[in-house]
Amino acid sequence: MGQDWTQLERALFDPAGHPGRVAVAEAVRELMRAVATTTAATDDELGEVAGRLRQITAGIVAGDRCVRYPLPTGPFSGRVLGSGDPVFGMFNPVAGPLVVTIEPDGTAAGVLTPSPLFEGPGGAVHGGYTAFLVDAVMGTLLRALGISALTGTLSVRYLALTPLARPLHLSAWVESTDGRKVTAAARITVDGRPTVTATGLFIAAAGPAQG
Numbered sequence: 001m002g003q004d005w006t007q008l009e010r011a012l013f014d015p016a017g018h019p020g021r022v023a024v025a026e027a028v029r030e031l032m033r034a035v036a037t038t039t040a041a042t043d044d045e046l047g048e049v050a051g052r053l054r055q056i057t058a059g060i061v062a063g064d065r066c067v068r069y070p071l072p073t074g075p076f077s078g079r080v081l082g083s084g085d086p087v088f089g090m091f092n093p094v095a096g097p098l099v100v101t102i103e104p105d106g107t108a109a110g111v112l113t114p115s116p117l118f119e120g121p122g123g124a125v126h127g128g129y130t131a132f133l134v135d136a137v138m139g140t141l142l143r144a145l146g147i148s149a150l151t152g153t154l155s156v157r158y159l160a161l162t163p164l165a166r167p168l169h170l171s172a173w174v175e176s177t178d179g180r181k182v183t184a185a186a187r188i189t190v191d192g193r194p195t196v197t198a199t200g201l202f203i204a205a206a207g208p209a210q211g
């Protein structure tokens, strides 16, 4: 049995209790997108923006890193709510955030429209980013199933370029279990067409669950 959230942890990490933190992360996401893609602002204007942004940052830098998000393990089904993590984290501007649901049948399904920040060759999504997404969905599925495991080997097959600015539908499921070795599989589908398939060999913790 893994860790369970205490009432205090829920209060500290449930995004619903922190609308300001969620809002600032979303605003910074929009800012990053604008900075990476703007053609309207001049270089002088952007230099001024940089100065103003540094002032804002100076106003909110206080203390150490945000307290680490405690990672629960299942059994769990329903919408996965992340706070500080880079994939699901509503507090983390780098996160999509990817919205994933653990289905009662033990599979995971999610959707995300990738930001142009993750553009790779051919105007498509960077392959390292899609690898990141499938790894996260498989790893989170295992956690939700009560298995605390690390990715040992990740194998990704790119079937076609994954277009930017279209909803990516992600799914993951468990293929097999052999002692501590759990093989999971995942797929990304865009407009009904698979663009990425992946297999992850996850190694479950030998001892107690790792948070």
Ligand SMILES: CCCCC/C=C\C/C=C\C/C=C\C/C=C\CCCC(=O)SCCNC(=O)CCNC(=O)[C@H](O)C(C)(C)COP(=O)(O)OP(=O)(O)OC[C@H]1O[C@@H](n2cnc3c(N)ncnc32)[C@H](O)[C@@H]1OP(=O)(O)O
Pocket (backbone or CB within 6 Å): 071, 072, 073, 074, 075, 076, 080, 081, 082, 083, 085, 088, 135, 136, 137, 138, 139, 140, 143, 144, 149, 150, 151, 152, 153, 179, 180, 181, 201, 203, 206
């Ligand atoms: C309530 C639930 C809600 C769900 C979650 C909630 C919120 C979501 C929020 C956030 C999401 C959070 C998490 C998402 C989860 C995951 C996504 C990210 C995943 C990662 O980002 S994870 C980091 C990358 N990952 C590493 O950083 C691993 C570094 N590495 C090690 O830590 C060790 O290396 C380890 C542990 C892998 C093994 O070490 P070890 O000592 O325990 O293993 P040992 O040697 O005993 O081998 C035992 C058997 O595994 C075989 N084996 C060993 N290693 C293998 C390998 N690499 N590939 C294939 N097979 C391997 C052996 O061959 C042997 O097989 P056999 O028994 O047949 O001989």
